[in-house]
Structures are given as structure tokens and as C-alpha cells.
Amino acid sequence: MSDYVLSDETRNKLMKVSTASVATALYKRGLRNQFIQGVQPVSWKGKNMVGQAFTLRYIPAREDRNPITVFRNADHPQRVAVDTCPAGWVLVMDSRKDPRAASAGSILVTRLAVRGCAGVVSDGGFRDAEGIGKLDMPAYHQRPSAPTNLTLHEALDINVPISCGDAPVFPGDVLLGDGDGVMVIPAHLADEIAEECAGMESFETFVLEQVNSGASIIGLYPATIDQVQADYAEWRKREGR
Template sequence: MDEVVKQLAEAATSGISDALDRLGIAGQAHGIQPLESSFALAGRAFTGLYQPVDVAGGTVGDYIDDVPPGSVVVLDNAGRTDVTVWGDLLTLMASQNAIAGTVIDGVCRDSRRSRELNYPVFSRGRYMRTGKDRVQMVGIEVPVTVGQVRVRPGDIVIGDGDGVVVVPRERELEVLEVVKSIESTEERIREQVAGGMRLDQARVQLGYHDLQTRRS
């Protein structure tokens, strides 16, 4: 895990979301949730794009052995909840190969294996129906969309019990700086409240209500 990913992984997705808002970056993946609230992931995106099969047919893809350790597999299945693109064997190999986790704009199956191996999967839900002969992988390491957010190979993906955020690679240092600023302010508010100050006073004094406001 590189240093920027490591530092962002120490922050909550809520704090990163606030930083994205301040910077005017749309990076909150709507509707994507962890199979278990305790799951967390952090890494750089390794992407896969799916489409419905055509008359020529296609496969769901054999890519898992090429995913670098520490990456987050990000799969765009157009939000479909009627067929899955992730299951038992992929979970097994991903865990064995030290992949950081999987994010799917769609559903997964064999969720018990994910829990047994403590392998983080974030998706729109669970459904047992295979994507074989129903969808085909049409791109690897290409831009994809997950939860209405554009994700490109190498972007940073962070997930926790509240969901998934995506940090564009070219703005990651800027986002990290703002995250640290927001965290510092919130910690000072906690200290003031612990010392007996009213919360509303502490918020005003430390500019809490402007933390997420987009800067011009």
C-alpha cells in the first residue's frame, strides 16, 4: 500500500466525502454497501466493464490472476441486480492473492465465502443467478462507472461501513490535505466539548459549518 492510500485509509469515508464536497469532486458511490458493516478496503482501482452478451457470445472474464496485490477490483455491471459477476472462486483467489477488496455496481453471490475469509465485497446486494451467458466482460483497466461515479484505473478507492468513495489519482494529494484539515478541526471541536463548551459554540468558533462548503 503506497503512502497516499495508507493515509487516506486511516480516514473515514465521511471525512473523505466532506473533502470531496469542498473540492467539488463527485466521488461518493451511491447505493454501494459492504456485505458486512465491519468490512473496509483501500487501494488503487483495477477496473472491469461488463455488457449484456451479444449474438457472438462472450465470457464473464478471466482477469483475477492479473490483479496486482493491494488493488481494489472495481466492476461495472451497469447496476444490474438480476445477474452476478462475482462469487466463490473469485473471492477465494482474490483473498489468496492479497487483493484489497471488490466493489461492484451490481450484485455478488456466495457471500458466505466472503465472510469466512473476511474478504471485503461492496455491492448493490446479493443474488445467486450467474452472469454466465448473460453478461460479458468487454474491457479491463478501462474507465468505468460505479454508483454514478467515474472510476479510472489507478484512482484510489476507500470503503467502510458507510459506503465507498473514489479519489481521482490526479487530485489525491489535494484531497488528502483537505481531509487532514477537516479531521483536525473536528478533533478540536471534540476537545472543546469535552472541556465543557456547548457544541453550537464550538462549531461556530472553529468554523464547522463551512468545512464541507465548496471553495471558489
Template sequence: MALDKSAIETLKNVTTATLTTILLKKGLRNVWLRGTKPLGPGQPRIVGRAFTLRFVPAREDLATPASWASPISTRAAIEDMPEGAVVVADAMGVTDAGIFGDILCARMVKRGVAALVTDGVMRDAAGVLDTGLPVWCSGVAAPPSVAGLTFVAWQQPIACGGVAVFPDDIIVVDDDGAVLIPAGLLDELLAEAPEQERMEAWIMKEVDRGVPLPGLYPMNAETKARYEAEKAKG
């Protein structure tokens, strides 16, 4: 199910740092996908539902160039990717075999994929950047995926960067990396995240004018009352 445009616009104005704070308050500590860094500079904040890919360790009889033509292949998975998806690939943190290169990324762009996130690495880095597909990963490596990985499935629960990712969970990526919002908590995050950003912006203004942190961050009752009064004034 595609993510509502209004939800995307709301979350595009919320940092991943803010999202982790809100999720922490709800008891979710493990939502930041480790090893997911922007491949190129200036990538925008992107929001979309997770489309999952799963790799396992390479096995010599399965991880071959011939496997790329198999019905269970990254090529087949790409043709199933919906417009607006954030593809999340579980590469087990393998850093010596690139999961995708420029040709596959170019096809993902044609499919309307919003971004690719992986705890693994890419290959053909210059070519991938030229495709315009925003990528978050752990780096680059020349060898192809089959040098260290076997592709086995898509749209299944995966572990990426130490985080459990289920199909249709929501992924938000920015300069700080990738954060997961469980699908069942989306409405709560949409309601709370803008207010958290508004509150922190107000706190920053208070810091700029010299207000000490105790009682300000986090707010005590007096500060909260002052904040609410100023917010009511608009």
C-alpha cells in the same frame, strides 16, 4: 503503480464521511459509489488503487458459460490484478446476476487483491465470505453473471454506482460504503484529511462538554483561534 504504504496508513485513519466533506470543498460532489454496502460485518477500512472491470447488458451470443474461457473474461482479468488493488466492477446496478462467486474470489485473495467493490451483486455469498475477501456490493443473487451481464473489458474508465472511476484512482471503503479520490488529488487529500479528522474530534469533545453548535460547527473565527491555540499546546 502501487499506492505508497504511508498513503495507505494515512487514509486508513480517515473515514469516508470525512473524505466526502473534503472533496465537496474542492467542488467534487459525486464521489460516493451508490449501492456499495459491506457484504459481511466487521470489514476493515481498506485503501487501494482502483482496478476496473466493465460489464454491459447480456447479449445471448456473447453471455454464455463458454465465454468464461475467452481471452476477454473475468478469469483473464483476475490474472492481471496487482497486489493491493481495490477491484471496482461496473455491473450497471444489475441485481439479478451475481458477478463473482467463491472460486473467483478465492483466486483474487491468492492474487493479493485488497477488496472488491461493485454496484452489482455477488453469488455464493457464504462461500465468498469464507474466502476472506472484503466485498462491498448491492446484495446477493443466485444466477451467474451471464444471466444478465456480458463482461467486456478491464482497466478502462467505468461508471460504478453513478461515479466515474478511472484505473489508478484511489478507493477508500468502510461501513459507509466506497468513496473515490481522483488520482490527481491524492497529495492534497493526504495533507488535509488528518487535520480534518483532528478538528472534528476536537469539535466532538466541545459538543460533549455542552458547547452550542452555532460558531462551533462550522467554526467561527473565535472558535478557530481557540482550537489552534489548544492544538499548539499539544
């Protein structure tokens, strides 16, 4: 697991920025594949999900290893992951991009919420999605799924590097989810990305105001005209940003 600890300051900054801004900031650093493809909010809460990654890896289920009785095992990795994901962290599941069987259901996700986890992400599906959508805790998946995970998936490894929606996720990386989806921020970049994106969001608010007032985007976005920079500086001063 990464030694990085997400500070309240960085968490608060990321709560106010978009996955789009983070994607651009990571792209500037040569990272193109940090967006978890194919996932969406079960029910958008109107606020970001921010937390470090605690991971669970599924492999294809082999029938003789995955009868329904395996859930009686106290050390079943799916159950252990749900009961050990730290408060303030996000449980991220590699479900092989296969939503035909559920990664988890409302009882397990409710357990995460009660334990104070920051969210849950799967590149597969959730069963009881309607109930999960009523929780305050953010949850992201491909689509609802009724069959138990045992029909297709075997939970195997806890807190190891995984792929989720084709994005690499290392334990301790920072997950940012908004209404569009989920970005994975490498832990060692999280503080500087949060700081940079806070500025990007401020500038884009300024740009939208200009565009809504009839301004052309040429020279404005990106800002290639000196007057734009001067106007933005004055706007920041006026808005207290």
C-alpha cells in the same frame, strides 16, 4: 492507466479517515459525484479498504455470446481481470447497477484475496456472499445474487474508465471504503486529500468531545469563533496530534 503510485504514507493516512471527510474535501474542489451509490460492505471488517482501481466493465449479455461454455475460454475477461488485478489494488466492476445476476462469486473473490488485492467493488451483486463475507479482504456490492453473471452481464473491457454506482472510475484512481460505502479519489488528488482529511478527522474528534461535554455546535462546527481554534490547538498539543 494512471502513472500515479499510491505511497504507503498516503495509504496509511486514508486507512484512518472516513468517506464523509473525503466527500467534503472533494466537494470543496467542485467534485460532487465521487461516492459509489448503492453499495455496502458484504461484511464490515472494522477497517478501511484503500487501493488503486483496476476496472472491469460489463455490458448487457447477448444470449448467443454468453452460454455457460464461455467460462472455458482462457481469455474470458472476468477471469483475466481476477488473475491480473495487482496486489494492493481494488478490482472495481461496472455491473450496470444491476444486482439480479452476480458480478462474481466466492471462488473468484477468494482468488483476489489470496493474490493480495486490497478489495473488490461491484455496483451489482455477488453470489456466495456469505463466503465472501468471511474473507479478510473487504468487498462491497448492492446485495447477494445467485444467478451467474452470464444471464444478464457480459464481461467485456479490462482497465478502462467505467461508471460504478454512477461514479466515474478511472484506472489508477484511489478507492476508499468504510462502513458507509466507497469513495473514488481522482489519482492526482489522492495525496493532498489524504493530508487534508487527516486533519479533518482530528478536528472532528475534538468537536465530538466538546459536544459530548455539552458544548453548542454554533461557532464550534464549523469553527467560526477564535476561542474554538485556540482550544483545538491546545487539545492537539495535549493529545499529541
